[in-house]
Amino acid sequence: MEHIELFFKSIFIDNMVFATFLGMCSYLAVSKKVKTAVGLGAAVIFVLAITVPLNWLLDQFLLQPGALTWLGAEYADYDLSFLSFIMFIATIATMVQLVEIIVEKFSPSLYNSLGIFLPLIAVNCAILGGSLFMQSREIATLGLATTYGIGSGIGWFLAILAIAAIREKIRYSNVPAPLRGLGITFIITGLMAIGFMSFGGMLTGGDDGAQPETETVQVQEQPETKDISLVEENNKKEEDGTTDMEQKTLANNTINE
Amino acid sequence: MGLLSKKDTKLITDPLADNNPITIQVLGICSALAITAELKASIVMAISVIFVLGVGNVVISLIRNIIPSKIRIIVQLVVVAALVIIVDQVLKAFAYELSKTLSVFVGLIITNCIIMGRFEAFALGNGPWRSFLDGIGNALGYGVILIIVGFFRELLGSGTLLGYPVLGNPIPGELSGLYALGYENNGFMLLSPMALIVVGIIIWVQRSKNKALIED
Numbered sequence: 189m190e191h192i193e194l195f196f197k198s199i200f201i202d203n204m205v206f207a208t209f210l211g212m213c214s215y216l217a218v219s220k221k222v223k224t225a226v227g228l229g230a231a232v233i234f235v236l237a238i239t240v241p242l243n244w245l246l247d248q249f250l251l252q253p254g255a256l257t258w259l260g261a262e263y264a265d266y267d268l269s270f271l272s273f274i275m276f277i278a279t280i281a282t283m284v285q286l287v288e289i290i291v292e293k294f295s296p297s298l299y300n301s302l303g304i305f306l307p308l309i310a311v312n313c314a315i316l317g318g319s320l321f322m323q324s325r326e327i328a329t330l331g332l333a334t335t336y337g338i339g340s341g342i343g344w345f346l347a348i349l350a351i352a353a354i355r356e357k358i359r360y361s362n363v364p365a366p367l368r369g370l371g372i373t374f375i376i377t378g379l380m381a382i383g384f385m386s387f388g389g390m391l392t393g394g395d396d397g398a399q400p401e402t403e404t405v406q407v408q409e410q411p412e413t414k415d416i417s418l419v420e421e422n423n424k425k426e427e428d429g430t431t432d433m434e435q436k437t438l439a440n441n442t443i444n445e
Numbered sequence: 446m447g448l449l450s451k452k453d454t455k456l457i458t459d460p461l462a463d464n465n466p467i468t469i470q471v472l473g474i475c476s477a478l479a480i481t482a483e484l485k486a487s488i489v490m491a492i493s494v495i496f497v498l499g500v501g502n503v504v505i506s507l508i509r510n511i512i513p514s515k516i517r518i519i520v521q522l523v524v525v526a527a528l529v530i531i532v533d534q535v536l537k538a539f540a541y542e543l544s545k546t547l548s549v550f551v552g553l554i555i556t557n558c559i560i561m562g563r564f565e566a567f568a569l570g571n572g573p574w575r576s577f578l579d580g581i582g583n584a585l586g587y588g589v590i591l592i593i594v595g596f597f598r599e600l601l602g603s604g605t606l607l608g609y610p611v612l613g614n615p616i617p618g619e620l621s622g623l624y625a626l627g628y629e630n631n632g633f634m635l636l637s638p639m640a641l642i643v644v645g646i647i648i649w650v651q652r653s654k655n656k657a658l659i660e661d
Contacts, residue, residue: 207637209474209640212474273555278522316556366648378645
């Protein structure tokens with residue numbers, strides 16, 4: 189359950205591009221055509237899916253305060269977290285080199301179309317950012333770290349795919365000259381980010397503010413307010429004809445969650 | 446410092462406007478957008494990047510003839526990572542609250558495309574003094590945009606500058622200044638999408654003034 193929640197959270201709510209602006213440079217540079225955008229997005233997903241769990245292992249067994257206890261009890265109070273940056277970036281650079289070799293072997297056409305961007309992924313803030321956010325949010329298990337990596341990658345992929353598609357279409361639009369190219373892309377990305385903010389309520393089960401209202405209404409006047417509470421519950425749960433008892437338990441359950 | 450030669454002065458002034466790393470070269474966007482909700486954070490980030498880029502450019506320029514070409518990216522990353530660790534530790538020691546606000550974005554200076562970009566484009570092919578100037582110039586260009594965005598976002602979003610309320614007192618019951626006339630803070634400016642739109646507007650203004658920069 190946690191995995192599914194983290195998965196959707198990292199794609200929509202904490203979207204790497206729209207919420208935290210990671211990977212913007214390659215996002216802006218590669219989004220002129222959908223084909224290259226798809227290639228780069230896939231590479232980002234792959235690299236994130238590998239480096240976030242690896243860096244989690246590093247963090248867990250080497251870098252965290254008290255992480256070195258597996259070597260011996262006397263190492264318990266070593267805190268190597270200041271080395272995080274160098275260790276993370278080293279893992280990422282190695283992994284990207286590996287991905288480059290694999291892509292060159294298995295898909296030379298993709299390798300050619302990606303050109304300079306593959307080595308550029310190593311310095312893509314999205315990759316390092318994924319690992320750093322994994323560390324700062326103290327993600328608990330290896331499985332969760334992998335889910336987070338894959339989810340973040342898919343979120344980034346969605347973003348670059350959308351903006352590439354839009355940029356291809358607006359080539360025929362009447363954009364004012366000073367805004368053409370970079371300027372309008374910024375503004376469109378801003379609007380898309382506003383759109384993605386709507387996902388903020390996704391995992392809390394809707395508008396939290398409405399919960400107390402339904403609760404008090406039901407407690408005070410049970411028979412008469414059946415219609416009102418039905419309407420309010422309908423907006424969220426789309427259930428017709430449930431009894432008062434069931435609705436109260438529903439409201440109670442969602443508050444307890 | 447004595448008078449800089451004309452070419453050297455250009456190294457500093459070009460990135461401030463015509464060759465601005467953020468609006469023209471399209472580098473360093475990530476941190477420019479994420480931490481500019483407060484003017485203070487923008488200023489501290491700008492200073493950090495000036496330090497890292499200035500010193501980094503000099504170091505890379507000094508060792509440029511002995512780095513084997515195959516591992517130059519790794520060497521650059523190590524140099525930047527070391528400098529950023531220093532910045533991070535200094536921030537944690539002297540400005541802990543601010544380092545919490547900046548959180549992972551101090552670490553992300555490592556992958557700030559401006560730094561790697563200038564290493565590749567300039568420091569690897571030029572002497573230390575000119576690389577230093579180029580680094581300072583580009584970091585200043587980056588800082589200027591950061592400060593402009595941070596200025597507008599903080600002013601319009603929370604009515605304060607550097608933490609000091611400048612538009613009056615917004616607390617209901619003790620309204621003063623602009624708030625007494627009915628003005629309210631536009632909280633939306635503090636959210637991420639507005640940073641993108643503010644930078645878009647800056648690009649608009651810049652390219653209207655300098656028609657040569659317009660893309661087709």
